[in-house]
Amino acid sequence: MSEGSSSAPLLANPSFPSRRPVADTPFTRLARNRLAMFGLVVILLVTLLALLAPVLLITDPNEINTAARLKPPGTPGNLFGTDQLGRDILSRLIWGARVSLLVAVVAATIALTIGTLIGVIAGYFGGLVDNIFMRLIDVLLAFPYVLLAIALVSALGPGLVNAMIAIAIVNISFYARNVRSAVLSIKSMEYIEAARASGASHARIIFLDILPNIIAPILVLVSLNIGWMVTETAGLSFVGLGAQPPTSDWGSMLADGRRFILVAPHAIIMPGIAIVLLVFAFNSLGDGLRDALDPRLRKGGR
């Protein structure tokens, strides 16, 4: 909103070399953020590999070769080595990325949809509705979330779909609370009052006036949240409640490799690096998005 009018006469002075104005849009701000760009590249790369897994010329991730057990990385034909059953770790990592990304994206979509719905309704209508929804969310938050996820999967039975549902439920509160606060900040704007004065319905105001103005913060929430979800998926699989064997999954690979940590550390290091890298990529992209979309937050944070 600042017009920068005080410097205008200075720039108009011909004796000053005019400087080409540097474009400052959310997109250019994101593009200048190296860490965020690194995250984006990693995410795109992992997604591409995961999508192409069936057509890539890699060994079958479930092909057991007891003769070549726990081969170290660099072995010809097994770039990242093999696990305790002689399965190729690189191939299992690529197929495991499908599981991690699928669970994270689907769970995030479910949590985002339900959480946004709750957050918008609670924030927009306020009062009693707000109180009821937020106290329910408080109940969800009162549980340590990993414990809650484990409890839910134990109740539903182990498996990928149930892990996905559990992770989605655990994360609803995150979206609901953040969306609610974003709605509260928009709700008091005069253009919402103007819409009401024109006779707009609540649905119209929510979909045309409120949601378009909170998309930026929601985008940041999603990219930060997917990182956590990758960890949570791996965590549930690690304790045996997520993907069931022989499906290759980063969490279960960690769990399997744990027993051979002294003889074949690569069996646990490789999936460990994969998890760390992907989570780090999502988090740095999320941070970058937040800085790009809301420069004010950045000034406060650093």
Add this chain to the structure above:
Amino acid sequence: MNPLLEVQGLIKYYPVGSRFSAQRRTLRAVDGIDLTVQPGETLGLVGESGCGKSTTVRLIMRLLEPTAGRILFDGQDMSSMSSAQLKVVRRRMQIVFQDPFASLNPRKTAGRIIADPLAIHRIGSAAERRSRVQDLLERVGLDRTHAERYPHEFSGGQRQRISIARALACSPQLIVADEPVSALDVSIQAQVLNLLQELQRDLALTMIFISHDLSVVQYVSDRIAVMYLGKIVELGPSQAIYYHPQHPYTRSLLSAIPLPDPTRREAIPPLESELPSPMNVPSGCRFHPRCPLATERCRHESPELRPVGTTLVACHNV
């Protein structure tokens, strides 16, 4: 002629503090207001910040629910209307807000913003709405190509023009302007004021014009109501209020306007003290702690509006 708008005993109280707290207090934003607005006239509403002007118009627009009182629009009681009936009435009354930076949705183009009321009330086809938007843009002194631009591409004055165009979209009878110029530069203020006056004359609009600046209100209004702490203290023809104010509060408001005339001295100096909190309204006449004419009676007895000359004044001592 029947009044277009009639406000009777309008009250808005806000409870302050927790529902379970013993110190629950009441904020009296609007404390018993009666007003009538005739078709075609402009009623000015003045008062300091925090005197309840904006609350009053939001109650009139039914953006807020009144605690008590009735609002009759064209003879119909708005407070008992269903939401469907309310929607019909809302075509006929529109509001222009104070802050041109907050009153336009940043994600919509100017054209969308102006066409929105038409879309809500399902007026015309898409093509008809488009041409109506272009007419409105030109009517308020903008260019028809501006329809494609977003609010951040406009200056404050231009945004206020878009806001006015939106208010005019459904051809309302009543326009409520809530401090439409106080966020603008002085040079732009005059342009927007002239635009409002022109529109009012050409479209036979009825207008309620709010400002904290008496000289601005005087410029556009036929009648002026002066508000103090949620009540009207003086009400009368614009000229009478501006040139012959009766109530000591109006007189001090007027003396606060700087005039380029060193020989003119005001009998009542501008107010220096702060407006008392509407959570703790003074007893008797609510102006008495700041009033140079206050007597013992003012401390105990709240004055009612009574005719003095051509105006109505709520004061024991005039």
